[in-house]
Amino acid sequence: MIPDPDRVAQVIREIAARELVPKFITLTADEIGEKTPGDFVTAVDLAMEAALAKALVQLLPGSLVVGEEAVHDDRGLLAVLEGDEPVWVIDPLDGTGNFAQGLPIVAVIVALVIKGETVAGWIYDPLSDRMAMATHGAGAYLGDRRLKVARPAEDRSLNGSIYGRFVRQSEPYRRIWGQGRGRLGNVFNARCVGQEYLARLKGRMHFGVYTRLNPWDHAAGVLMHQEAGGVARMGDGSPYRPAERGHVCLLTPDEDLWQTMQQELILPALAEEARRTQK
Structure with a gap:
């Protein structure tokens, strides 16, 4: 039921290259808004979410989507996370405020949730083209390198x-x-x-x-x-x-x-x- 993780990663990369990367430092004032004071949304957030939602559902027919921007308009969408259908959970542009200010501290985040549990996840840095991904029980990877969290030495902060x-x-x-x-x-x-x-x-x-x-x-x-x-x-x-x-x-x-x-x-x-x- 889980699509090929590499194929999902490719889709995320392709959409970010088309919708996000060209807009870094080139956003115009009319492409930046606020959902609430201090909570930014841009034309890139909306374009990314729409494109990712369409492409990911095509990879997994019958799946649903919970996207940050869609939930802002309808919080009832969160209820599907505990349902039986597979759900793509999308943050189309994490760090929107940074992006709007021209700071390269952003990410695209996608997770696949089945019956209330996360079974796969992708975190992509579109400005440095670094993709981390994991599937349940199979480890986490940055590119081809398997990742292991750091346990600092006793004398380190x-x-x-x-x-x-x-x-x-x-x-x-x-x-x-x-x-x-x-x-x-x-x-x-x-x-x-x-x-x-x-x-x-x-x-x-x-x-x-x-x-x-x-x-x-x-x-x-x-x-x-x-x-x-x-x-x-x-x-x-x-x-x-x-x-x-x-x-x-x-x-x-x-x-x-x-x-x-x-x-x-x-x-x-x-x-x-x-x-x-x-x-």
Whole structure:
């Protein structure tokens, strides 16, 4: 039921080469808009999503599509993620704000979900022509190279991303930072989660804490992280699912670090947030 992953990758490349790459640094003002304040959408997002949706359904007749821009207009589309039909989940241009400003920190993200589980994923950097892909049980690859998440040496700092104001403003986070952060190194937000997943796969980043769990942002990346040997679960320890709308997802290179971050940061921050919202 899963189309040839290389064929899917080729389709993504061809469409990006036609619809996205020529528009980098050449977008006009009338091609850039906002869905909500600060949430950009461009003509490229719309053209990419339409072209990808058409081509991917042709590769897998009977499949459905959940695209970021379509869901903005109809959030009811998310219900198909738990249905029986195969579903393509598409982020046509991750990092739209970066793209609109001429910053080359973008990605195209595609996942295939069957019966609520991600079975394949692709993350493509169209400006450097780098394609990462994974299928369930068969590993994650960047080109022909099999990927393995990095486990940093004991004397090296841990770099990663932490999203969610309730985490960054929590007492546990402030305490870790105030104590010299321990092994916590650079914490940053690339405004493009696809590039952050690629950075973890290449060993440039080690962990991720995400609180806005849109499936087009995370379904492909979580699968790749797991297929590359990493640990990715919800903050309470439950499995991640593409339809998940829970509070936080934590990704680390190994189980020991996952348990440490859950106990020292995630669970205390969640408890603090619960107390605050109950007041």
